[in-house]
Amino acid sequence: MPGKGIEEVARDLGVEPADLVKLSSNENPHGPSPAAIEAAQSAAEGVHHYPKASHTDLTAAVAEEWDVTPEQVWVSPGADGSLDYVSRAVLEPGQAVLVPGPGFAYYSMSTRYHHGEVTTYELHEADGFQQDAATVLSAYDGQRVVYVTSPHNPTGTEFPHDELEELLGAVDDDTLVAVDEAYGEYTDQPSAATLLDDHDNLAVTRTFSKAYGLAGLRIGYALVPESWGAVYAQINTPFAANEVGLRAALAALEDDDHVEQSVETAAWAREYMAERLGVPTVDGAGNFLLAKIGGVDTEGTNVDADTPGAAVAAAAKRRGVIVRDTGSFGLPEHLRITCGTRAETRTAVETLNDVFAELDATAFDPDAAGPPDTAADGGDRSGESATDGPEATDGGETPQTEGDAS
Ligand SMILES: Cc1ncc(COP(=O)(O)O)c(C=O)c1O
Secondary structure, three states, X not given: OOOOOHHHHHHHHOOOHHHOEEEOOOOOOOOOOHHHHHHHHHHHOOOOOOOOHHHHHHHHXXXXXXXXXXXXXXXXXXXXXXXXXXXXXXXXXXXXXXXEEOOOOHHHHHHHHOOOEEEEEEOOHHHOOOOOHHHHHOOXXXXXXXXXXXXXXXXXXXXXXXXXXXXXXXXXXXXXXXXXXXXXXXXXXXOHHHHXXXXXXXXXXXXXXXXXXXXXXXXXXXXXXXXXXXXXXXXXXXXXXXXXXXXHHHHHHHOHHHHHHHHHHHHHHHHHHHHHOOOOEOOOOOOEEEEEOOOEOOOOOOOOOOOHHHHHHHHHHHOOEEEEEHHHHOOOOEEEEEOOOHHXXXXXXXXXXXXXXXXXXXXXXXXXXXXXXXXXXXXXXXXXXXXXXXXXXXXXXXXXXXXXXX
């Protein structure tokens, strides 16, 4: 059920939100950093003012974090806002944009909002949805913008740094390579931001929605080459990034422990799911995992055999576990499962494996699934449970008019 928040899903199912495990929107299962909550609460008292100093302060802090000038930081309402700012800055009506397929829907949406034309490069399941320069260049024909996602949504696969350098070297000077690093904190690979000094045709987008746990506050940013600095004033919607979000983001940026915990939990959950789910998974580096459901035998059930991902997601939802059916990404035989807390992740794996058995999935290998409570690294850490932290909600979903944008 893409686009619905946990309260809406709970209402539909006639249960309490606390009874659900919601792993469909790649949100942070630990919630926001306590420091960010405090900053948001105290900022609330001043929201009769326009966000001015807070915008300047966050811009400066992000610039320091990345060792760039403040002019190179374009703070925006979510990373989605950054994608729009990139479109506004470079795209003329009728110009073409190259996006990955499967891929994040908002690249196409933003392109169309700005009267551009969408073209696609395919990532192939047969080679593990591998990302590299050759894959992009096979569809490249001088497009004005080329989108790269690393780690990729929904596959989790990374675009290796040396391949990115190769891509930047191969495209025309007037092609912008926009690297979306919404899940950048979850990988050890160097950020594309390290290449900004050497390339005037590169932009990097990041967000506070994922590892920082601030999806509901809508703060992201683009990092751009120094030569672009003056453009922001021409394309920025004034005050689009809100005071509460900006103050919370500033506090979150300083809470290294929270980010570290979020990244650690995601790494643990990816490994746990890959080892214990009774279906194949794609090796990924985000806070989620893509699983292959193809081959579910739906005979005798009331589900459509052509959409096994939807069938499994629907059956799991009836059992209180909400995962993302990737049909809207063009992957009807897959599911995307967000990394939850350890308890949530265990519940999800157990539930999904029950569903695979219930649906008699031919891809299901009972030997691959061990007992759900024998975590590879030895069990729960204190403070982590299915109910710790604020309940995750399904915020941050872009309207689902064109597929899946979260
Ligand atoms: C690849 C990718 N880019 C960008 C975004 C947008 O993030 P934000 O919440 O900052 O708008 C998402 C959200 O799910 C995403 O998956």
